[in-house]
Amino acid sequence: MARRSTLTEDVVRGLPKVLLHDHLDGGLRPETVAELAPDAGHTLPVDDPADLGRWFAEAADSGSLERYLETFQHTVAVMQSAENLTRVARECVEDLAADGVVYAEVRYAPEQHVDGGLTLDEVVDAVRLGFLEGEAVAREAGRTIVVRQLLTAMRHQARSREIAELAVAWRDRGVVGFDIAGAEAGYPPTRHLDAFEYLQRENAHFTIHAGEAFGLPSIWEALQWCGADRLGHGVRIVDDIEDGEEGVGLGRLAAYVRDKRIPLELCPTSNVQTGAVTSIAEHPIGMLAKLRFRVTVNTDNRLMSGTSMTKEMLALVEAFDWGPADLRWVTVNAMKSAFLPFDERLVIIEDVIKPAYAELDA
Structure with missing residues (x-):
């Protein structure tokens, strides 16, 4: 087995990765935001792309989920036309492919992109075209990547049933699932029970x-x-785990999550920024992995967190002494947990992920 010391940045970037929790409006290139803002009639806090990138990271690094979410007003503002949505989606795929991602489910809230007059269907179609263009660009560069959409409803709004129906209507055209997002406190998922029962x-x-920001009752x-098929973040499941002198004890909910193999879409860097955890070194992902929960590693918002899948993995290698076997395990976990049809998941696991790690071991 290859050693941890072999996991340089270049090696990790070259390994196949699977990403289940990534927000389209949280992953724009700073250069794109700066270029599109004037025509969108939106004023940015700073205009220089390099300075803008730093501003996003610093503004998001607040320790508050609510403050973190405020940064999105600047990205969503430039995503109000079909042309801009397609461009952002294409660049998203290009950036993920360059980072070694071979499969990704990228989420966004269609209801947040209709201020310019687009219908919900036009929003979804514009993103679909962008993902297809990005996949084609990646193929020309010798990289293979599959990207699908997750349609998100905002938990503080009342359009979840409508967005759920939209997800079902588009599920044979690039949409693989549904999500709710936004501030958790005061907006429990049961407010949207009608949408989930419909799905x-x-x-x-x-x-x-x-x-994420709210605890066990939310989970x-x-x-x-x-x-829910998966938990977006789910990091607070650690509140139901007791690490005492006699060993680790799981509460009823934590045991259920582990027993049922419910995937945890963990986002280490983002969790530190929003105050869910104090540091990567103290992130529960290390303990959850040892306890063999269905752990997956994700970026959440690449722009706001100044991160990538490569950076997330390297941070875990450093913090928890993870080696290639650990990275392979979380990658296979993620692919097993994807909303892609089973046979397509299996092809990526057997033909892409496992051979790459076997070559690393050779």
Whole structure:
């Protein structure tokens, strides 16, 4: 088995990665935001792209989820036309492919992109075209990547059933699931129970942001009332785990999550920024991995967090002494947990992920 010391930045970047939790409006290039803002009639806090990139990271590094979410007004503002949405989606795929991502589910809220007159369907189609263009660009560069959409409803709004129906309508055209996002406190997932029950009747997949800024009740509702397939973040499941002198003890909810192999879409850097954890070194992902929860590693918002899948993995290598076997494990976990059809998941695991790690071991 290859050693941890072999995991240089270049090596990790070259390894195949699977990304389940990445926000389209949280991953724009600073240069793109700066270029599109004038025509969109939007004033940015700073105009220089390099300075703008730093501003996003510093503004997001507040220790508050609510303050973190405020930064999105500047990215969403430039994503109000079909042309801009397609460009942003294309660049997203190009950036992920360059980072070694071979499969990604990228989420965004269509309801936030209709201020310029687009319909919800036109928003989804514009993103679909951008993803297809990005995949084509990646192929020309010798990289293979598959990117699908997750349609998000904002938990403080009342359009979740409408967005759920939109996800079902587009599920054979690049949309693989549904999500709710936004501030957790005061907006429990059960407010959107009608949408989740509809999705279950339609045999559709969905994940729910839960257990990020709010604790166990949010996770419990997402699973036991709403029937979530995955937990967006879910980091606060650690509140139901006791690490004492006699060993680690799992509460009923934590045991259920582990027993049912419910995927945790963990986003280490983002969790530090929003105050869910104090540092990468103290992130529960290390303990959750040792306890064999269905751990996956994700970026959340690459612009705001100044991150990438390569950076997230390297941070975990440094903090928890992870080696190639650990990176392979979380990558396979993610691919197993994807909303892509089973046979397509299996092809990526067997033909892409496993051979790459076997070559690293050779």
